[in-house]
Amino acid sequence: MNSLALDTACSSIEGVTLDSVAANFGTPCYVYSRAALTAAYAGYRDALAAQGLLERSLICYAVKANSNLAILNVFARLGAGFDIVSGGEMARVLAAGGNPAKIVFSGVGKSAAEMRAALEAGIHCFNVESANELELLNSVALELGHRAPVSFRVNPDVDPKTHPYISTGLKSSKFGVAFTDAPALYRRAASLPGITVKGIDCHIGSQLLDPAPAAEATDKLLDLVDRLAADGIVLEHIDVGGGMGITYRADEPAPAAADYLAPMLSRLVKRTEKLIFEPGRSLVGNAGLLLTRVMTLKPGEEKHFAVVDAAMNDLMRPALYDAWHEIEKVGSGDTAATAQTWEIVGPICESGDFLGHDRELALAQGDLLAIKSAGAYGMAMASNYNTRPRAAEVMIDGDQVHLIRRRETVSELFALESALP
Numbered sequence: 001m002n003s004l005a006l007d008t009a010c011s012s013i014e015g016v017t018l019d020s021v022a023a024n025f026g027t028p029c030y031v032y033s034r035a036a037l038t039a040a041y042a043g044y045r046d047a048l049a050a051q052g053l054l055e056r057s058l059i060c061y062a063v064k065a066n067s068n069l070a071i072l073n074v075f076a077r078l079g080a081g082f083d084i085v086s087g088g089e090m091a092r093v094l095a096a097g098g099n100p101a102k103i104v105f106s107g108v109g110k111s112a113a114e115m116r117a118a119l120e121a122g123i124h125c126f127n128v129e130s131a132n133e134l135e136l137l138n139s140v141a142l143e144l145g146h147r148a149p150v151s152f153r154v155n156p157d158v159d160p161k162t163h164p165y166i167s168t169g170l171k172s173s174k175f176g177v178a179f180t181d182a183p184a185l186y187r188r189a190a191s192l193p194g195i196t197v198k199g200i201d202c203h204i205g206s207q208l209l210d211p212a213p214a215a216e217a218t219d220k221l222l223d224l225v226d227r228l229a230a231d232g233i234v235l236e237h238i239d240v241g242g243g244m245g246i247t248y249r250a251d252e253p254a255p256a257a258a259d260y261l262a263p264m265l266s267r268l269v270k271r272t273e274k275l276i277f278e279p280g281r282s283l284v285g286n287a288g289l290l291l292t293r294v295m296t297l298k299p300g301e302e303k304h305f306a307v308v309d310a311a312m313n314d315l316m317r318p319a320l321y322d323a324w325h326e327i328e329k330v331g332s333g334d335t336a337a338t339a340q341t342w343e344i345v346g347p348i349c350e351s352g353d354f355l356g357h358d359r360e361l362a363l364a365q366g367d368l369l370a371i372k373s374a375g376a377y378g379m380a381m382a383s384n385y386n387t388r389p390r391a392a393e394v395m396i397d398g399d400q401v402h403l404i405r406r407r408e409t410v411s412e413l414f415a416l417e418s419a420l421p
């Protein structure tokens with residue numbers, strides 16, 4: 001599903017050539033496809049509809065994966081809700097036309113100011129992660145004369161079998177409240193005048209390819225929901241988090257949304273609670289690529305380096321997680337070049353500044369490359385390291401190209417700084 005509608009020569013998306021994007025907007029440049037975003041969302045919607053679950057489900061796009069206003073706006077128009085983790089993300093959702101009543105607020109450290117803003121906006125639910133957070137939220141809500149809708153993020157202690165940095169549901173994790181503590185926390189929440197108990201949530205990790213851990217977490221969650229009900233605490237909704245993985249490389253294919261969700265949905269279909277999903281990567285990851293140009297070729301004694309104009313500040317995933325992104329030459333390039341093994345590296349002064357190791361490509365200086373599956377946690381995690389302006393972002397919509405974030409200028413990068421008097 002949701003893979004970018006690239007033609008076989010990797011030269012165009014929908015009706016637009018990548019050469020023309022590079023010529024008009026420069027490189028490095030993130031390129032997204034509206035059709036691919038829409039198809040990925042439809043993957044979830046159709047999977048839910050097939051089980052008769054659509055009416056009582058809310059798909060809350062996890063904003064952290066890619067928070068560009070145009071992306072948020074595409075999902076808002078499709079009727080999505082949003083999963084946010086900061087006041088900043090909430091401001092983006094509202095600016096993009098998102099419905100505050102469809103926002104869930106996750107995260108292990110919410111400030112009183114963020115709580116206040118979210119209460120005033122009228123969000124759907126706070127996903128509370130600790131006893132202290134519950135008390136603070138209660139007092140902020142009382143100050144405003146509101147009642148805060150609350151769910152607890154419980155930690156089901158399930159191994160999601162993914163990269164340790166993106167595993168979040170183990171006992172050792174900083175996230176969520178322990179399963180054993182949950183009943184007492186719910187009783188406390190039910191007794192607080194500034195709190196309304198709404199639901200329960202969990203999120204066990206990201207880039208999950210095997211549906212079994214999510215199904216196991218769902219079983220644990222449902223068991224807890226039933227025990228709470230027996231205790232007189234009846235929940236309105238169950239939020240199963242995000243985490244569905246995508247295909248980064250052909251030899252590790254991700255299941256289609258319907259197949260990944262099937263074991264989980266077969267458990268939820270028997271329930272009556274409303275359902276919330278928080279997908280991030282699976283909605284945007286394969287709807288975007290990073291376009292970059294080969295600056296120079298530097299054959300070496302042991303390795304041959306292709307220095308490109310994108311770097312770890314633009315796409316941090318390879319450096320941070322040793323993540324693998326497919327890299328393809330755009331169009332046919334210089335046909336005289338012969339294929340050999342290249343290290344694809346950026347211009348940053350760090351050995352960790354690589355985008356791909358050992359890639360077999362026929363490269364010439366000036367070639368355009370597409371770094372694929374870069375729509376999620378790409379631009380969202382970009383920085384200005386080495387005083388590099390962040391890349392431009394464009395969205396292709398049929399035969400139209402829209403600049404959705406212009407490239408930063410160098411002077412903007414130090415505009416907030418000042419020398420001593």
Ligand code: LLP
Pocket residue numbers: 062065083106107166203205206207241242243244278279280281282317321376377
């Ligand atoms: N809900 C919560 C509470 C989360 O913490 C996350 C992601 C999501 C939903 C969305 O998960 P997704 O569907 O995208 O897997 N930077 C890392 C990924 C970090 C994920 C953090 N939490 C990467 O580039 O792989």
